[in-house]
Amino acid sequence: MKFAVSGKGGVGKTTLSANLAFQMRDKGYQVFAIDADPDLSLGTVLGLSEEEVEKLQPIVEMRDLIVERTQGDGAMYVLNPEVDDVWEDYSIDVNGIRFLKMGAVKKRGCYCLENTFLNSLINSIVIKTKEAVLLDMGAGIEHLTRGTSRGVDCLIIVVEPSVVSTDTAKVTKMLAEEIGIKNIYYVGNKIRSEKEIEFLKTRVPAENILGCISYSDYLLDLAMGVEEEDSEAKAKFDGEIAAILKSIEDRHGDA
Numbered sequence: 001m002k003f004a005v006s007g008k009g010g011v012g013k014t015t016l017s018a019n020l021a022f023q024m025r026d027k028g029y030q031v032f033a034i035d036a037d038p039d040l041s042l043g044t045v046l047g048l049s050e051e052e053v054e055k056l057q058p059i060v061e062m063r064d065l066i067v068e069r070t071q072g073d074g075a076m077y078v079l080n081p082e083v084d085d086v087w088e089d090y091s092i093d094v095n096g097i098r099f100l101k102m103g104a105v106k107k108r109g110c111y112c113l114e115n116t117f118l119n120s121l122i123n124s125i126v127i128k129t130k131e132a133v134l135l136d137m138g139a140g141i142e143h144l145t146r147g148t149s150r151g152v153d154c155l156i157i158v159v160e161p162s163v164v165s166t167d168t169a170k171v172t173k174m175l176a177e178e179i180g181i182k183n184i185y186y187v188g189n190k191i192r193s194e195k196e197i198e199f200l201k202t203r204v205p206a207e208n209i210l211g212c213i214s215y216s217d218y219l220l221d222l223a224m225g226v227e228e229e230d231s232e233a234k235a236k237f238d239g240e241i242a243a244i245l246k247s248i249e250d251r252h253g254d255a
């Protein structure tokens with residue numbers, strides 16, 4: 001399965017993406033992870049050092065390669081450039097996960113070439129059983145086009161129990177539907193009470209909520225760099241991620 005994760009800034013997209021990637025890997029999946037968020041933190045959360053993340057060449061900076069493969073830097077370019085070798089050459093292995101970063105879109109304007117390239121990259125992976133492509137996106141889904149939606153078959157929108165976050169989710173859902181993404185799911189994050197889950201169910205389609213993640217002491221400790229692991233808090237968090245993965249598998253066969 002190929003899925004993209006979106007949602008408002010700071011809502012927990014990278015946390016969810018990385019931990020789904022780890023659990024999929026542990027279940028025997030080959031996971032391809034793409035960081036398409038300008039914040040660029042998926043690599044770090046997966047286990048790369050800051051320097052390693054810096055060193056990795058982002059897709060948006062592979063201008064020459066992009067121009068060569070899309071055959072043009074003008075108005076005309078091929079829509080399905082040859083990219084089969086890119087994963088080989090440009091991605092790196094991070095703790096058993098193939099990782100590639102899209103890079104920050106620094107200037108305004110059209111990134112048609114870059115996005116075409118990304119789309120082709122996603123589409124080029126012919127998913128075999130037990131393989132998954134995971135795209136950690138920013139709040140916007142501007143990298144996704146109709147082309148990608150042929151590749152990305154599932155969008156997970158992470159939401160916090162707030163009006164703002166669920167309003168963003170509504171806009172994202174509309175955009176995703178416009179480009180033809182068929183399966184749109186939700187994950188509630190930073191949940192502290194049953195009341196918050198009930199709130200979410202009134203704000204997003206309840207049947208499409210894959211699961212919820214509690215406000216987590218384990219993640220708070222991680223963020224503060226606390227060395228001693230709260231194993232109970234970790235087990236709870238891992239269990240919630242496992243339930244979300246199970247819910248994905250139930251809906252999509254073996255992902």
Ligand SMILES: Nc1ncnc2c1ncn2[C@@H]1O[C@H](COP(=O)(O)OP(=O)(O)O)[C@@H](O)[C@H]1O
Binds near residue numbers: 009012039213216219
């Ligand atoms: N369930 C949670 N409980 C506590 N902290 C969380 C939770 N989910 C995410 N966080 C923290 O919130 C911050 C933002 O999360 P992140 O995954 O980077 O968000 P995003 O990728 O959506 O910007 C991080 O410091 C992360 O550890």
Ligand SMILES: [Mg+2]
Binds near residue numbers: 013014015037041
């Ligand atoms: Mg992020």
